[in-house]
Amino acid sequence: MTHDTAEQLASYRKTIDNLDSALLHILAERFRCTELVGHLKAEQALPAIDNERERRQLDRLMSIASDVGLSGHFVEGLVTMIVGAVVERHREIAAKK
Template sequence: MTTHDTAEQLASYRKTIDNLDSALLHILAERFRCTEKVGQLKAAQAMPATDDERERRQMDRLKNIADDVGLREHFVESLMKLIVGAVVERHKEIAAER
């Protein structure tokens, strides 16, 4: 493979990565729009911001998916803790605004 071929292949991979990054951000934005509605509903019903049992079941489900698709469970767990932490923080803000 020539240097030119390598550069073209690298550019192609990077374009795909850029597209996937954009898709991930759009998916996250949609997820947060949905969890915003959940937070509003919980606040209106005076429900707690967290649901430990739901979070445990969800984490188990996502770890199984991680195994199926070849992702490390630790990575998925860390990522989801970050996302869920942001959601819970927002749910607490929504509840405090009421």
């Protein structure tokens, strides 16, 4: 590996590391917000799942994924994982009320 290649690789990796950190901070903020939603739903005896909202959200995110060149399969899996964690947490909150 040449010196230039090593420098370029290190630069790319630093950018990736920064983006990974940003993703985690964004996810943490998202989960803080969904925590508030979970408490509100529990207080109002609303179900943990809103299928219509989830469908609209997935459709919206799939459209964005297409626009930015991300795999729809990847985005659907990611959204399913995130929503699954949120719903599980909402159920935990409701069980404590």
